[in-house]
Amino acid sequence: MENTALLKAIIDNAIDGIITIDEHGIVESINPSACKLFLCTPDAVIGKNISVLMPPPDRQQHDEYIHRYQRTGVPHIIGMGREVTGLRTDGTTFPFRLGVSQVSFANRKIYTGFIHDLSREKEAEEQLREYAAHLEELVEKRTHSLKETIQALRLAKEEVSFSLEKEKELGHLKSRFVSMASHEFRTPLSAIQLSSSLIEKYALPYDNDHIRKHVAKIKNSVGNLTAILNDFLSLEKLEAGKVEVNCTPFDLVKLAEEITEELQMVAKQNQSILYQHTGISSIVNLDQNLLKNCVINLITNAIKYSGEDTFIEFLTEITNKDCIITIKDNGIGIPDTDQKHLFEAFFRAHNTGNIPGTGLGLNIVARYARLMNGQIKFKSNINQGTIFTITFPIS
Structure with missing residues (x-):
């Protein structure tokens, strides 16, 4: 009796549905999980043919299996692990995997179907x-x-x-x-x-x-x-990439003095170019022609945009790290709104008036400086002058 109670408890608490039928397909037992799957009660299916839980065409096929068994005495077992469709009492269907085993008991054969719901998997x-x-x-x-x-x-x-x-x-x-x-x-x-x-x-x-x-x-x-x-x-x-940089050592002071003397001759009346050098050395390793072009351009601008009876400061300095060239004037200055465009090609500040120029000079100076790994900066105020500084690293 204890084993029987244990077996019944296992069947009643099984996760999968379990249904037993006799040789004629009549349901003899159904566990709670199977009732839950088919939305039925035990009384609604026990004593009835198992085909009530099958949708067409499975129902008709099952009836043929029963008739064949009655004629031949050979049962038809669906097979182990077959996927089939179940019919709930509300008319809906669901997929499940069916495993069928045959058990001989009390001189008769009982078939047990194990039903594993595949709804979630499907x-x-x-x-x-x-x-x-x-x-x-x-x-x-x-x-x-x-x-x-x-x-x-x-x-x-x-x-x-x-x-x-x-x-x-x-x-x-x-x-x-x-x-x-x-x-x-x-x-x-x-x-x-x-x-x-x-x-x-x-x-x-x-x-x-x-x-x-x-x-x-x-x-x-x-x-x-x-x-x-x-x-x-x-x-x-520059646009064609034809400017070649040829850096060689030369005396910066000598070059600066030659430029100062040359441009002093074209300066305005009583304009003076004041040159001064600081540093224990005067030798630099740059492209002399490109540097000369840069300096002449900046000093020429200082001459053009400064009045008579003024002076232009031309300073060179050599430190342990840099070669610094500064040109300072007391001219018309550059408007704040124009300063961000100053190095653009063909750009001229709005206060240049009738002073001749192409707007290319500073663009060329900046590009020549970059070719020699230098950079150019400036500070300017209207009617207070402008300071241009070119800095080259000492290699």
């Missing part, structure tokens, strides 16, 4: 299928989008290549034009310069102020045109 599988289908759809869309993007990139690449080729052609044309213009402009400018000098020489005996005045204007205009031409040539070389 729902998960369906979700996975839907997710997989969604992923496939996304992949297809993304693939299509990627193909369109690749095609667009291919077309863009062709357009860019075409544009670059055109730009390259324009670059060659510009380079040829600048070279041609250089030659064509320099020849007449040299002739004008020579002629003005000869006029000045031949006019000396006449001691005519008007002649000297106009000859000076001619020379000044020739100088301005030459400076403009040089700026365009320098910019063209």
